[in-house]
Amino acid sequence: MGEVEVVREGSGPEVLLVHGGAGPRATWGALAPLADRWTLARVHRRGYPPSPPPQRGQDFEVDARDLVPLFVGRPHVVAHSYGVLGVLIAAAAAPGGVRSLTLIEPPLHHLVPDVPEVARLQRIGDAVLTRGMDADPGELREFLRLCGAPVGDGDLPEDVTAGVRRAHGARRTSEARPRLHAIRDADVPVLVASGGHTAAFEWICDALADVLSAERSVHPGAGHFVAAAPGFADRLEVFLRGSVT
Structure with missing residues (x-):
């Protein structure tokens, strides 16, 4: 199917950025100043040029297969929304391949049944x-x-x-069941972040942080685009520095 494109800028330890439904520029633009100290590696998921189109629509399982080879240098990984699903599947398959995970408002509805x-x-x-x-x-x-x-x-x-x-035609998020215990049992450092803009995502992020024994932060001001919220970049950098091993 061809490889996905990764655009890198900056210097220092690599931070692999995996977007969701919005493209890399809209999702990660506010993190650009971190390139002074980190190598920001923006993944373009299938269907987002210059990466090739998907064969049958967006699919988090295909995303996971695309991501595993990108773990070769053991990057920090920051993922948003639909992009979190592929990251979690890939990290569960190769937990030693990631230095840390930052997970932003994923659609993991099954973690909070009956709400x-x-x-x-x-x-x-x-x-x-x-x-x-x-x-x-x-x-x-x-x-x-x-x-x-x-x-x-x-x-x-x-x-x-x-x-x-x-x-349209993407694999439904309700089908995602990443093996979270594999990540927890490997002691991967995890930060779960949300934007404080809707109760549903707060419930999900609280539950995910509990399952993964993760750090938890809330950053209002930018809605679902939490990476653009005031204070998020600083909080992320503190977490990344604490996860350098």
């Missing part, structure tokens, strides 16, 4: 991935707002529509 806010997030997220622009208009806009898209009351912006079409 209505989480169940709704799963349902509308799966509907958008399955039906794309044909999803219920109200639920589509709700999901896009939760995911940080600039959605008002008028027509959806062209880039937002393009993002929905790109996500």
Whole structure:
């Protein structure tokens, strides 16, 4: 299928950045100053140029297979949203290949059963991935707002529509069951971060941090795009420095 592209800048220990539904620039732009002290390696998942397109839609299992070879230098890994799923599967398969994991608002709904806010997030997220622009208009806009898209009351912006079409047909997040115990048992340092903008993601991140015995931080101010929130870059760097072994 061809290899995914990784764009590197900076110097110092490598930090592998794995985006979710939004592209690398939108997801990680606020971390650019860290390139003075770290090598920022921005992965472009399949379907995000210059990487090749996926064969049958976005798939976190395919992401995991793409990522394992990138662990050869034992990088720190920072992942966002859908991108967290592939990272966790890859890290569970090769926990010795990562120096640390920073996990930002992943859609791991199964960790919090029987909580209505989480169940709704799963349902509308799966509907958008399955039906794309044909999803219920109200639920589509709700999901896009939760995911940080600039959605008002008028027509959806062209880039937002393009993002929905790109996500259409993706493997549903409700199918993801990464082997979290393999990561916990390997004593991989983990930071779980959220943006304090919706209860569902706070529930999920609390549960994930508990399962992985992880550090936990909340950074309001940028919605789902937590990497752009005030204080996140500083908190991340403190965590990375504490995980250098």
